[in-house]
Amino acid sequence: MESLHNKVAIITGGSSGIGRATAHALAEHGARIVVADINAEGADTVAADITRTGGQAVGVRCDVAEESAFDDLKAFTLGHFGQVDVVMNNVGVLTSGRPDHLPVEEWQRIININLFSVVRSNAAFLPPLIEQGSGHIINTASFAGLFTYAYDRLPYAACKAAIVQISEGLRVYLHPQGIGVTVLCPGPVLTNISASMPPTFGPAVGIRGPGEQFALLDPEVVGEQVAEAVLNDTFMLYTHDQVRDVLVDRASDWNAFIARQTDKIAQNPGIFL
Structure with missing residues (x-):
């Protein structure tokens, strides 16, 4: 997409973290923003902040777990x-x-929330984007969908791995039709995703990160990365370029890689990698 000027961008989960930062970044590039979030007040606040600085934005409540959410x-x-x-x-x-x-x-x-929200979004938005022959889709995955560094969040990791695969398939299908696809794979980013977590099921589990080489980023850094990815038609967007080394290591000898990960977790089950 050569320009975001006067384009209309919808961002789910837009009231905080990466969503909020991306809303601001796209608005700064001239896009008009729909901030969608289950937190209606938060969505309205982000939209008001963008409007106050000269952009165009509106907030709307959206629960992506509902069947009609994306049609609405x-x-x-x-x-x-x-x-x-x-x-x-x-x-x-x-x-x-x-x-x-x-x-x-x-x-x-x-x-239902992490994966089927993407499925429902595709059902609602792919037909009009294909009909107009232009547009861009951004799917937020995670380092957790690229390689295993913990065992206590398997549903999350499984969804994020699936989103990577869905995004690859969409890129192959949609790019010849004029539609870009970006899969955002964040490493450690300062967000409030843990705020909505239920209590741990079963015995306590130590929280683990993907590795000490990955610095904790501010969401604003990632928001601008997303804007540039749309403008440059980038498919795979890593927030930390060092993850390529990890992925090459795994691809070189997957058995040895998973053995090392197993040993690390067994030796230090409750610390960051």
Whole structure:
């Protein structure tokens, strides 16, 4: 996409963290923003902040777990701005628990929010984007979907790995039709994703990160990375370039890689890698 000027961008999970930062970044590049979030007050606040600084934005409540959420969001956006050009599927929730303690119902909850929200978004927005022959989709995945560094968040990691694969397939299908696809894979970023986590299922589990080489980033850094990815038609967007070394290491000898990860976690189950 050569320019974001007067384009209309929808961002789910837009009231905080990466979503909020991306809303501001896209607005600074001239896009008109729909800030969608289950927290209606937070969405309105972000939209008001953008408007106050000279941009155009509107907030709307959106619970991506609801079947009609994206059809309603599409109708709202078309009614307000008359078009849709960029869709960022950014909602993600975490859970914590050892694999033998996580109930099936919790798996279903996480998959419905993290994965099926993307499926529902595609059902609503792919047809109009394909019809107009232009646009861009951004799917937020995670380092957790690229390689394993913990065992206590399997539903989250499984969803994020699936989102990477969905995004690759969409890129192959949509790019010849004039539509860009970016999969955002964040490493450590200062967000409030843990605020909505339920208590740990079963015995306490130490929180682990992907590695000490990955510095904690401010969301504003990531928001600008996303804006540049849309403008440059970038598919894979890592927040930390060092992750390539980890992925090359795994691809070189997957058995040895997972053995090393297993040893690290067994030796230090409750610390950051």
